[in-house]
Amino acid sequence: MTSSVVSSRSEKSSERSSLRTVDLRGPAGRLEALLNEGVPDSPLVGLVCHPHPMGGGTMHNKVVYHVMKVLNAPEWGLGWPVLRFNFRGTCLSEGRHDGHAESADVIAALNWLQSEYKLPVVLVGFSFGAAMALAASCGSDAPNGNHANLYALAALGLPTQGYGQTYNYPALPxxxxPKLFLSGDHDSFASKHELQQVVDSAADPKSLVLIPGADHFFTGRLEQMQSSLAAWLKEQVS
Incomplete structure (x- = not known):
C-alpha cells in the first residue's frame, strides 16, 4: 500500500479560492484537514479517507485527490463540499499510528461534518482508509453500530491483507x-476471489466494480476509477 501523491503546493495553488484548512479534533489530538468547499445548495457532503500511512499514505494521495475531484469539481456534476484529513500520527496530525484506532478519527471527521453542514455524508475510503471507513460506519466502533448521518459508502481498493495484518469485515452482513466496492482486478492487497467473498458477505444494497487491468492504485486507469465512482454516486442521488 505504498502511496502515490500529488503536490500539495500545486493542489493549493490551483484551488486556492475553494480550499481551506479545518481545525479537526480527534481522540488523539488535532488532525490536519482540508475542506474543498462545494456549491451553496449542495444536498450532500463528502469525506475521503487516505491509504496506509506506513506506506506514505496521506490526504494528498493521488487516488484520494481524484476521488475528491469526482465529489467536488464542477465538471463531474456533483459539487459537494469534501473533507480530507490525515490520520493520527500522519504529517502534522497529532498522536501515533495505531492501525485500528484510526476508525475513531473517521468518526471525529463525520461528527465535524454533521456539526458544520447538518447534511448526509457520502463516505469514501481508499485502501487502509476504506477499512477504517467500514469500521467507523458499520463496525463495532460505529456509534450504536451505525452512523445516522451517513448516506452511502464507497470502499476503493479494500484490502484483505497488508503490512502483516489481515483485514476482516464481520459487520458487513x-x-x-448503499455500498460500492471498487477495485482493480490486479489489486495486490485483495485478490478478486477474496474481495468477492467480502462482497458476498455484505448486506444489500451493494455493488462490486472491478476495473480490468488496474492495480491497487489504479495506475493508468484513474479516469476509469473516477467514471465508475461518479456513475454509482449519481445512481444513489437520482
Missing part, C-alpha cells in the same frame, strides 16, 4: 447502507 448488518450494514444496510
Amino acid at each position: 448488518e450494514c444496510f447502507l
Whole structure:
C-alpha cells in the first residue's frame, strides 16, 4: 500500500479560492484537514479517507485527490463540499499510528461534518482508509453500530491483507447502507476471489466494480476509477 501523491503546493495553488484548512479534533489530538468547499445548495457532503500511512499514505494521495475531484469539481456534476484529513500520527496530525484506532478519527471527521453542514455524508475510503471507513460506519466502533448521518459508502481498493495484518469485515452482513466496492482486478492487497467473498458477505444494497487491468492504485486507469465512482454516486442521488 505504498502511496502515490500529488503536490500539495500545486493542489493549493490551483484551488486556492475553494480550499481551506479545518481545525479537526480527534481522540488523539488535532488532525490536519482540508475542506474543498462545494456549491451553496449542495444536498450532500463528502469525506475521503487516505491509504496506509506506513506506506506514505496521506490526504494528498493521488487516488484520494481524484476521488475528491469526482465529489467536488464542477465538471463531474456533483459539487459537494469534501473533507480530507490525515490520520493520527500522519504529517502534522497529532498522536501515533495505531492501525485500528484510526476508525475513531473517521468518526471525529463525520461528527465535524454533521456539526458544520447538518447534511448526509457520502463516505469514501481508499485502501487502509476504506477499512477504517467500514469500521467507523458499520463496525463495532460505529456509534450504536451505525452512523445516522451517513448516506452511502464507497470502499476503493479494500484490502484483505497488508503490512502483516489481515483485514476482516464481520459487520458487513448488518450494514444496510448503499455500498460500492471498487477495485482493480490486479489489486495486490485483495485478490478478486477474496474481495468477492467480502462482497458476498455484505448486506444489500451493494455493488462490486472491478476495473480490468488496474492495480491497487489504479495506475493508468484513474479516469476509469473516477467514471465508475461518479456513475454509482449519481445512481444513489437520482
